[in-house]
Amino acid sequence: MLELRDIHKHWHDAPEWPLLSGVNLRVDAGETVALLGASGSGKSTLLKIVAGLEAPEQGSVWFDGVDITGWPPERRRFALMFQDFALFPHLNVRDNVAFGLIEQRVRKAEARDRAQAMLARFGLAGHGDARVWTLSGGEQQRVALARALITQPRALLLDEPFSALDAHLREQLRDEFRERITEAGMAAILVTHDAQEAQAMAQHAWTLREGRPQPLW
Template identity: 70%
Template structure:
């Protein structure tokens, strides 16, 4: 279970988190909604270790990981710009996290090919990522996130750069893949329709506090 305990964070005098607590169970997708600037992305960064809270702590499976660097937390992040590496082909983009974990490159590539086959991307294995469509690039990004079997998945507006029809298709696919992987997942979005399509629980961040939506 991923937990934020009594997190406090301000932007100037404005509270982004005011002694805020959140629990996300294994296999659960929790959506965080709210307007731009409300602090949703900041909470993700605090959970990931990319930004420090002023007070409070981050826990995973009853262990305080607040002082662990991002690479030791075992979480995967996905952003709206996909963050793929243009100098690598599709296979090596997916294999990247495994190579960083010191898996032999040949083995990492083999596992990446199997993952790409599951995602219907086997024909694009050796293509450069910039030759793919937006939806294909997002599938590559999800494959790269899942291949390392992360303990938690943090999604920051992952579909905002895509057209409406493609967003609907990918929401269903992502939900199925995440449930299949069984990891704690936090989805940041401003779109309540998207949140309800994907999440098992929805919360709105208002003035540093979370309000239950469903």
């Protein structure tokens, strides 16, 4: 279970204005919680605080009853996915997926075998040797998800992951991501501006207004 307790943060360039003002949030294993709100409402900042990329000015981040606020990102074992996929153009598809395992000091041969097996689960078994720029947008997003899941992260943090894709592909991938999150038993936070996307993927949704989350469902 992932918990945010009384998270506070001010704008960097306007410290008199609160960006996040006492955010409390709970996400259970296998559950997706959506965060909606206007641009600049603090959604992405909150996600970075959860990931350990930014520190809260006040409050704490907890996982399974342990305060992890001071932990660096690599110790938290959370996966963060952005809308631009953040794939490595100099690596082939298989090595993109294996990258996180190699960073965890898994032997390269084993990491590549596990990456190939993960690609097969995503219907991409024949693309292991391909360069990522040769794939379609949907295929690249599946590679990004495979790379995120192969390290068995404890939580998945999604920042507008489908906004660059066409409507049909967005709908298809929403269903796939929801199934994968439930299957893996991860806590997931989805940052989006799209209410339909939130309804398709999340069991609960909140909107950030004036630095505070308000429940939508």
